[in-house]
Every structure is written in C-alpha cells, then in structure tokens.
Amino acid sequence: MPSIRSIALAVSVALFSASALALPTTHNCHESxxxxxxxxxxxxxxxxxxxxKNTNVGTFMTVMNGEKGPQLEGYPFGSMDYYVDDCQNSGTPLLLLSHLxxxxxxxxxxxxxxLAVRRLPKEGERGNPMMDRRVTLIGHLxxxxxxxxxxxEACFVAGHPDAKWWLPGSGFHDFAWYTLEVESLYHIGGFGGIHHIGWIDVDTYKNAATSSAPVETRFRVQY
Incomplete structure (x- = not known):
C-alpha cells in the first residue's frame, strides 16, 4: 500500500504538469x-x-568631437531640448538650436x-518612471x-510659446532651425514581456495612425 508521502508527491507532480500545460506560449518582446x-x-x-507628437521635450544627443579635448572625443553627450513634431512632416522632430x-x-x-523622448509626469504625479513608455529616435540633423x-517658426511657437524670445533674428544668441531625419528608432513600452520592446521600422512609424487620446491611457497594462 503506498505511503501518504508517495501519494502527496504524485498529486503534486500531476498538478504541476497540468499547470505547465495551461501556461500560454510566451513571445520574445525584443523581436519586431x-x-x-x-x-x-x-x-x-x-x-x-x-x-x-505630444511630448515636445527630449534629450538631444550627439557624439563628442575633439574640440573640448582628445580625452572626450567619441563619448556620447546629451542635454534636454525643446522640439516639436514637424507640422508638415509628422513624425520628424523639429528643433531650434543655438550654435553655442x-x-x-x-x-x-x-x-x-x-533624441530620447519619454512621457513627462504631470505636476504632483508620483510613480515609477521605468513603467513609462519611451522611444529613442536615431538619425541625422x-x-x-x-x-x-x-x-x-509658426509650428514651433505653437508648441513652445516662450520660444518667441529666442527665434532666429531676435538677437538672442545664434539659433537656427533643424530637423532630425529619423532613420531608426527603438521603443520601450515598459517592462519586457508585458509591453513591446524593440526596434520599429521607420516606414511603419511614419505611416502609423496617431490618436488624440493621452499616450498613458492607450493599451495601458496595470502592474
């Protein structure tokens, strides 16, 4: 006659096997x-x-040259900057940058x-920024x-009214207009396995539909 221990072990194995069979097939969230x-x-x-389209502030990054010393050459450098979504070429960041x-x-x-863009927290909002969506756009300025x-100018000032004080020709430093011509982009939707993480084709990005709904309310998964 089997012992109580052997019966319990057999039941545990059966339950584990059944639960394993019931698990859904997982996907590699890093594949396109x-x-x-x-x-x-x-x-x-x-x-x-x-x-x-809706954030308008990001971290603009370039590669250091040897101008500030050979010890810095080749390192990445980034700083926060205003941008807007180009009104005539949506999906392309438009920037107003000083040559200084x-x-x-x-x-x-x-x-x-x-240009790295993430959802900006609202005033007084608390939470884990690692759960927020972000994207890095890569290209040529x-x-x-x-x-x-x-x-x-009209497009940019509509998104950043305070920029009227440093428009080209205003006499405030030496600003000029640029676009970041996007050639590649990497998206992190949140934690892997729950949200999409990976490279997104530029044509797919440019042809994607936009929505007036806040980004944080669309396809949001509660953790």
Whole structure:
C-alpha cells in the first residue's frame, strides 16, 4: 500500500504538469514581430508617434568631437531640448538650436544624432518612471531650408510659446532651425514581456495612425 508521502508527491507532480500545460506560449518582446500583452508591433509604432507628437521635450544627443579635448572625443553627450513634431512632416522632430551648444559643436564634425523622448509626469504625479513608455529616435540633423522658416517658426511657437524670445533674428544668441531625419528608432513600452520592446521600422512609424487620446491611457497594462 503506498505511503501518504508517495501519494502527496504524485498529486503534486500531476498538478504541476497540468499547470505547465495551461501556461500560454510566451513571445520574445525584443523581436519586431512579437506581440506583447499590452500592444502589438503596429500599435507600438502608433504609440511612438503619439509620444513624439505630444511630448515636445527630449534629450538631444550627439557624439563628442575633439574640440573640448582628445580625452572626450567619441563619448556620447546629451542635454534636454525643446522640439516639436514637424507640422508638415509628422513624425520628424523639429528643433531650434543655438550654435553655442556643445551638441552643435559636435554636429560640425558629425551630424549623427538621437533624441530620447519619454512621457513627462504631470505636476504632483508620483510613480515609477521605468513603467513609462519611451522611444529613442536615431538619425541625422539637417538644417531647414530657408523657404520653410516662416512655416516652421509658426509650428514651433505653437508648441513652445516662450520660444518667441529666442527665434532666429531676435538677437538672442545664434539659433537656427533643424530637423532630425529619423532613420531608426527603438521603443520601450515598459517592462519586457508585458509591453513591446524593440526596434520599429521607420516606414511603419511614419505611416502609423496617431490618436488624440493621452499616450498613458492607450493599451495601458496595470502592474
């Protein structure tokens, strides 16, 4: 006659096997064709568009040249900057930058740059920023054609009214218009396995639909 211990062990093994069979198939959230619990690849591209369109502040990054000393050459450098979503080319960041900035000193040698954008917390909001969506746009910084200056000025000031004080020609430093021509982007929707994490094709990003709904309310998974 089997002992109580052997019966208990057999029951435990049976329960474990049944629960293992019931587990859903997992996906690698770092693959471009993977589907996370929170959003699909296409939905993630749409959320990136919304984030870029609605945030308007990001960390602009370049590669240090040897101008400030050979010991710094090749290191990444980043600082916070205003930007807006280009009104005529949505999905492309439009920036107003001073040639006095370290980033612009670096651009003279290498116009490769990136812009990291994350959802900004509301006043008084508390939470874990690691749960928030963020995206890094990678590309080349390109001067805006002179024929577009009046148009981009209106677009930029609509997003940042205080920028009217340092527009080109205002006499405040040496600002000029640039766009970051996006060639690649990396999205982090939150914690892996719950949200999409990975590279998003630029065409998919540019063609993705945008929404007027706040980014944090779309496909939000509660932890």
């Amino acid at each position: 064709d993977a589907q996370a619990v929170g959003e699909t690849y296409e939905q993630a591209a749409s959320l990136c568009r919304d984030l870029v 900035q370290i980033n612009m000193h670096n651009i003279k040698s290498n116009n490769k740059a990136s 390109v001067p805006v054609e002179k024929s577009r200056h009046a148009e981009v």
